[in-house]
Amino acid sequence: MAGMRLAAPLLALKLGYSAVHVGFLLALFSLSQVFLALPAGRYADKHGLRRPMGLGVMVATLGALLSLVFPVYASLCASALCMGAATGAASIALQRHVGRAAHDSTALKKAFSWLAIGPAASNFVGPVSAGLLIDHVGATFGAVVPLAGFRSAFLCMALLPLLCWWCVRVTQELPAAQPATGARAPSAWALLRVPAMRRLMLVNWLLSACWDVHTFVVPLLGHERGFSASVIGTLLGGFAVAAALIRMVMPVVAAHLKEWVVLSGAMVATACLFAVYPWMVSPWTMGLCSVALGMALGSVQPMIMSTLHQITPHAQHGQALGLRLMAINLSSVVMPVLFGTAGAVVGVSVVFWTIGGMVMLGSRLAWRLRA
Numbered sequence: 001m002a003g004m005r006l007a008a009p010l011l012a013l014k015l016g017y018s019a020v021h022v023g024f025l026l027a028l029f030s031l032s033q034v035f036l037a038l039p040a041g042r043y044a045d046k047h048g049l050r051r052p053m054g055l056g057v058m059v060a061t062l063g064a065l066l067s068l069v070f071p072v073y074a075s076l077c078a079s080a081l082c083m084g085a086a087t088g089a090a091s092i093a094l095q096r097h098v099g100r101a102a103h104d105s106t107a108l109k110k111a112f113s114w115l116a117i118g119p120a121a122s123n124f125v126g127p128v129s130a131g132l133l134i135d136h137v138g139a140t141f142g143a144v145v146p147l148a149g150f151r152s153a154f155l156c157m158a159l160l161p162l163l164c165w166w167c168v169r170v171t172q173e174l175p176a177a178q179p180a181t182g183a184r185a186p187s188a189w190a191l192l193r194v195p196a197m198r199r200l201m202l203v204n205w206l207l208s209a210c211w212d213v214h215t216f217v218v219p220l221l222g223h224e225r226g227f228s229a230s231v232i233g234t235l236l237g238g239f240a241v242a243a244a245l246i247r248m249v250m251p252v253v254a255a256h257l258k259e260w261v262v263l264s265g266a267m268v269a270t271a272c273l274f275a276v277y278p279w280m281v282s283p284w285t286m287g288l289c290s291v292a293l294g295m296a297l298g299s300v301q302p303m304i305m306s307t308l309h310q311i312t313p314h315a316q317h318g319q320a321l322g323l324r325l326m327a328i329n330l331s332s333v334v335m336p337v338l339f340g341t342a343g344a345v346v347g348v349s350v351v352f353w354t355i356g357g358m359v360m361l362g363s364r365l366a367w368r369l370r371a
Helices: 002-014 019-047 050-069 073-101 105-141 148-168 189-193 195-224 229-256 259-279 283-298 300-311 314-346 348-370
Strands: none
Touching (some): 002 050, 002 105, 019 073, 019 314, 050 073, 050 148, 073 105, 073 148, 073 300, 105 148, 105 229, 105 300, 189 195, 195 229, 195 283, 195 300, 195 348, 229 283, 259 283, 259 300, 283 300, 300 314, 314 348
């Protein structure tokens, strides 16, 4: 999906479509997960890992092949929907399986710390491989095969899901967790009646919004200050690298960490960094803030996933993961529009300070997760 998120917009621009069309195309990657996350969670609760993963692999491969055979805008939109839905369903099934395989809270934190490295690696491997194929295959065979570079990138993105299936093909399924005899099938929305679940979802949403606002606002701040595209890219890259590195450290220190301590500490640190970020006027000081912010936000996903599995009944782990994924992707669709509107009206610095204040107030919710 990370590779498709690079290749599809570039092809749309090459075909002459506007930035509005590109924005709509990118939104489709998240939009499909908003509507399919809960059904995918229920399906994973019922069928385990391999069947949802197999369906995800088929849908992702077919989505990439669609753009390979028909490299037009409509096909790119269909591919985005397929890739988003497939990746969401597969990630829910995988996270559910890993969470159920862990035997205590320390194992949960370690497992999800290792698992969180995967998205960080994919955000490097997918775009880099797609970009290299677009440039080099296009330069070599572009005169012979129309859009050869893009077609080769789509072919690579169609093969990667098959590698995913090869990795999980022999995984042993865990016994299904059944609700009490005679009980009605539990509803995912009923989970929100649990106070700890409501707190965790709000904490997760606030931290996800912080990630989105940093990705959205830093280019605007950099442009205001006359930074080059490479400098702005380096600022975002430093954030991503720091987030990946802290996730590599988390498994080693997981036994010494409490989830609520890490979450509340990360929220306080994020709020403080958001407060000072707009005052940083040089690339070096903004870079230091980006790295520190990446470390703070990169540390929270394993803790959120560990807490989620501890407060959710075994029979509803998939639904809880689907609820979380739905909230994150809905935020990714809606929040950039709100950030852009607010930034145009009151300035991008006020957006940073507003979100920082919300996160500081929300840190109390994370602290109360200790119960």
